Amino acid sequence: MAENAKVITADKLTKRFGAFTAVDAISFEVGAGEIFGFLGANGAGKTTAMRMLTGLLKPTSGRAGVAGYDVFTQSENIKRRIGYMSQRFSLYEDLTVYENVRFYGAVYGLRSETLRAKIKAVLEELDLTHARNTLLAELPLGWKQRLAFSTALIHDPAIVFLDEPTGGVDPITRRQFWEMIYEQAERGTTIFVTTHYMDEAEYCDRVSIMVDGRIAALDTPRGLKQTFQAETMDDVFVRLVRGPKSSVEAGG
Amino acid sequence: MRAFAGFVRKEFRHIIRDPRTLLILFGMPVIQLVLFGFAISTELRTSNLAVLDMSRDEVSGAILDRMRDSEYFNIVEDVGSEEDINAAMQAGRVKLGLIFGPGFAGRFSSGDGAALRIVTDAADPNTARLLQSYAAAIVRQFQREQLNAPETPGMRIRTALLFNPLLQSVYMFVPGLIVVVLMLVSALMTSIAITREKEMGTMEVLLVSPLRPFQIILGKVLPYLLLSCLIAALILVLSQTVFALPFNGSMLLFWVECLLFIFTSLALGIFISTVARTQQVAMMVSLAGLLMPTILLSGFIFPIENMPLPLQVIANIIPARWFLEILKGVMIKGLGIQQLWTQTAVIVFMLLLFTGLSIRKFNIRLQ
Amino acid sequence: MQSTVVRIEHLVKRFGDVQALDDCNAEVLQGEIFGFIGPDGAGKTTLFRILTTLLTPDEGRAEVLGLDVVDDYRRIRPQLGYMPGRFSLYHDLSVEENLTFFAGIFDADVQQNYELIRDLYEQLAPFKDRRAGKLSGGMKQKLALCCALIHKPQLLVLDEPTTGVDAVSRREFWDMLGRLREHGISIVVSTPYMDEARRCDRIALIQDGRILSTDSPQALSRSYRRPLLSVRVKQSFAALRALREFKHAHSVYSFGDALHYSDARTTLTGKDISELRDYLSGRSIEVEELHPIEPTIEDSFMELSTERNDG
Structure with missing residues (x-):
């Protein structure tokens, strides 16, 4: 992984809603081609942080750059350079495979020549050429999910944000999906991913764990397990989120 | 029973927790009433009148005095020919002309049918119709006072004047508003409230609970029944206090008929919710299928007599059309149940029909 | 009872x-x-x-x-x-x-x-x-x-x-x-x-x-019948691909920080395991751990669901 180029830099990034501090001065950096796992309990501030980085929400204070642009002033530029995929809302069930891909290509302003070539490439890579005119609703979940991922990459973004991309997916499809992630990271795309599957946290190059609006830990999965003297990432997570006192009982 | 009470309490909480919707439901009729009320009173207070009196006797004089005394008319020209009235109207100096035929007083008392013509500037048809009605009302009032028994000579004029509907637009508005608002609250809000439970997944738990389906429905409907009555009362009170609209009929009959119509609308709302799966669909069906026909075809805005025959037939299957007739009858004409039983029977029939349909369609299961 | x-x-x-x-x-x-x-x-x-x-x-x-x-x-x-x-x-x-x-x-x-x-x-x-x-x-x-x-x-x-x-x-x-x-x-x-x-x-x-x-x-x-090995390496993704190409491989899946390799043969001897280790080293993949493990539910599920799809 190229450690030199930083595609995400956050410095004391903060978001307050009234008196409530959702994200409390988080600082971290993500390098190009890195798979960065962004974990945290429900309500720890993950979604808010992600919205700030994707230019959907203006931070209260701090600094952050994404793909070389400033989140305060250049959120429109950021949106062009990132891809986004969430499990639920990415693709349209009542459009065909082809129409879905073409729509997203058009959204990102791809020219018709490039777009045609892109669509062809995406469908071939996913082995979906035969299902080109199939309604998305008729596609198995695993295929939908892979198509959503490829669509999020249609404009060759520098970073792709994946919000719980594998929720509810069967174990084989989940693994095939992670292999796609690996391949994409090898091509130099940065992957910023949230998940509730702790085994998936192990697949990341580095993992941050948010607790109450702060980043409580950030390291490689191996480093985290050493620091917390834990067997698995699940234990690391539980220890951090629940606090040391109750982690003993947690085993039961 | 305790379970049911808890259910109803919950429904009220839903309504109170959504102040925006509540504000719209109560605010909308008030705003419409105020706007309409004021628009009418300003227009009528400043109308100029031209007179062509070919009789110049004591009766025509007395009528003109009445006109002068009223706050709506101002006699500005006394002309010699019909052309003069036309000219004054074209120049915009007057909005209304009164033409007394020759020998007016004699024919008035003999019952031969005295000739009085009221001419209005139809370029502005709404105002024209209102002015016509106002003028006619004044004349009729005079006539009633002059001739002690209403069924004696002089009837000709009254029949001639009845040609103009009695202050139709003004009086029609309040009953029409009540009809629309009751339909909106009872049918639309109920169908949305029930489909929301489906969408949120809470309907599953309710169905699995010991609550019987009819209790679920009744519990959902009861708060809207109360809300509908409150809003109807609000409109009624406002129209009487602020705009001094008379209420001629029986208050008891008014409320009985209102309740009947509310139940019918609630049954329609329930029926919609058994068909629609989402709030969005329920709303579209209620608006397009109920509210639009209620506004357009009930006679609220366009008189049914003026509609093409097919639309008149369609209007007959709209409950609001019958209810509007009932309300007009009770509130304005002071009619009793003897004159209104046909319309009432139609609504009762519709109520039974929709209730039956809803019971058949409402499922004890999800499918 | x-x-x-x-x-x-x-x-x-x-x-x-x-x-x-x-x-x-x-x-x-x-x-x-x-x-x-x-x-x-x-x-x-x-x-x-x-x-x-x-x-x-x-x-x-x-x-x-x-x-x-x-x-x-x-x-x-x-x-x-x-x-x-x-x-x-x-x-x-x-x-x-x-x-x-x-x-x-x-x-x-x-x-x-x-x-x-x-x-x-x-x-x-x-x-x-x-x-x-x-x-x-x-x-x-x-x-x-x-x-x-x-x-x-x-x-x-x-x-x-x-x-x-x-x-x-x-x-x-x-x-x-x-x-x-x-x-x-x-x-x-x-x-x-x-x-x-x-x-x-x-x-x-x-x-x-x-x-x-x-x-x-x-x-x-326990109903999982095949021999199962846990393989821990630095470059998981490369190892995943390499293991799939191994002649005796039945299935290879990543499991957290390790890979689960199941063999197409009914039993594995110590020699077989060394052969696999050498195969990976030959592909310049540094093996940190390689040992037999008990299958998990997820192993069983994936096995059962592929069996069904193949059959």
Whole structure:
């Protein structure tokens, strides 16, 4: 992984809603081609942080750059350079495979020549050429999910944000999906991913764990397990989120 | 029973927790009433009148005095020919002309049918119709006072004047508003409230609970029944206090008929919710299928007599059309149940029909 | 000795062309936690809706607490505690109002059954005036469970109670289910998370509307017949590809920080393992650990589901 180029830099990034501090001065950096796992309990501030980085929400204070642009002033530029995929809302069930891909290509302003070539490439890579005119609703979940991922990459973004991309997916499809992630990271795309599957946290190059609006830990999965003297990432997570006192009982 | 009470309490909480919707439901009729009320009173207070009196006797004089005394008319020209009235109207100096035929007083008392013509500037048809009605009302009032028994000579004029509907637009508005608002609250809000439970997944738990389906429905409907009555009362009170609209009929009959119509609308709302799966669909069906026909075809805005025959037939299957007739009858004409039983029977029939349909369609299961 | 609380026989349910359930059979015993484990779209929700009498089966029959779900639905319903997917709560009502409402419709008394939900509700009590819509996922889940429990049901039916909830809340939730079992409540639960299978007494693996296998988690893991190795390397992704190309490979999947390699041969000798190690080294992959391991539920599930698809 190229450690030199930083595609995400956050410095004391903060978001307050009234008196409530959702994200409390988080600082971290993500390098190009890195798979960065962004974990945290429900309500720890993950979604808010992600919205700030994707230019959907203006931070209260701090600094952050994404793909070389400033989140305060250049959120429109950021949106062009990132891809986004969430499990639920990415693709349209009542459009065909082809129409879905073409729509997203058009959204990102791809020219018709490039777009045609892109669509062809995406469908071939996913082995979906035969299902080109199939309604998305008729596609198995695993295929939908892979198509959503490829669509999020249609404009060759520098970073792709994946919000719980594998929720509810069967174990084989989940693994095939992670292999796609690996391949994409090898091509130099940065992957910023949230998940509730702790085994998936192990697949990341580095993992941050948010607790109450702060980043409580950030390291490689191996480093985290050493620091917390834990067997698995699940234990690391539980220890951090629940606090040391109750982690003993947690085993039961 | 305790379970049911808890259910109803919950429904009220839903309504109170959504102040925006509540504000719209109560605010909308008030705003419409105020706007309409004021628009009418300003227009009528400043109308100029031209007179062509070919009789110049004591009766025509007395009528003109009445006109002068009223706050709506101002006699500005006394002309010699019909052309003069036309000219004054074209120049915009007057909005209304009164033409007394020759020998007016004699024919008035003999019952031969005295000739009085009221001419209005139809370029502005709404105002024209209102002015016509106002003028006619004044004349009729005079006539009633002059001739002690209403069924004696002089009837000709009254029949001639009845040609103009009695202050139709003004009086029609309040009953029409009540009809629309009751339909909106009872049918639309109920169908949305029930489909929301489906969408949120809470309907599953309710169905699995010991609550019987009819209790679920009744519990959902009861708060809207109360809300509908409150809003109807609000409109009624406002129209009487602020705009001094008379209420001629029986208050008891008014409320009985209102309740009947509310139940019918609630049954329609329930029926919609058994068909629609989402709030969005329920709303579209209620608006397009109920509210639009209620506004357009009930006679609220366009008189049914003026509609093409097919639309008149369609209007007959709209409950609001019958209810509007009932309300007009009770509130304005002071009619009793003897004159209104046909319309009432139609609504009762519709109520039974929709209730039956809803019971058949409402499922004890999800499918 | 234990009585049966749920029995399904040859259950079939179709929605148009979609075969949601295909000849499903299972039995849940009194006082056990029975898990239906499978991905989204496997048919878990349809099955649960049949068990809760909300849907009727097209073929076959289902009995809950000894009663038929079609004929005796009215007698079944009051004895069930049901928590549908996405926790059905009223978002505009407060925590406390939700609880009293659900107690009310089941004609139950919050005080009387408080013991059952004490552990859970004490965590919620500080937020009792907060609207349910403003709670975090984990809190909503706990409240929904309280609401499903408040009338002390005989059988608890929980449809994906841990979906979208973080790992800590999930763990606490399962701890809670364990304690409920001690109160004598039988629990039927579904989940897409394979690692939760070991928290159940018995499980059924379900995919594409078919039950692949039913047994205790331990027995299901043991039913995995092939030799299985755990391989820990620095470059997982490269190793994954390399292992798949190995001539004896049956399947290779990543499992957290390791890879699970299953061999196509029936047994593996020490020599075979060294051969594999040499093969990886030959591909310049640095092996940190390589040793036989016990299969997990997830291994079994993947094996069973590929067997089915191939056959």
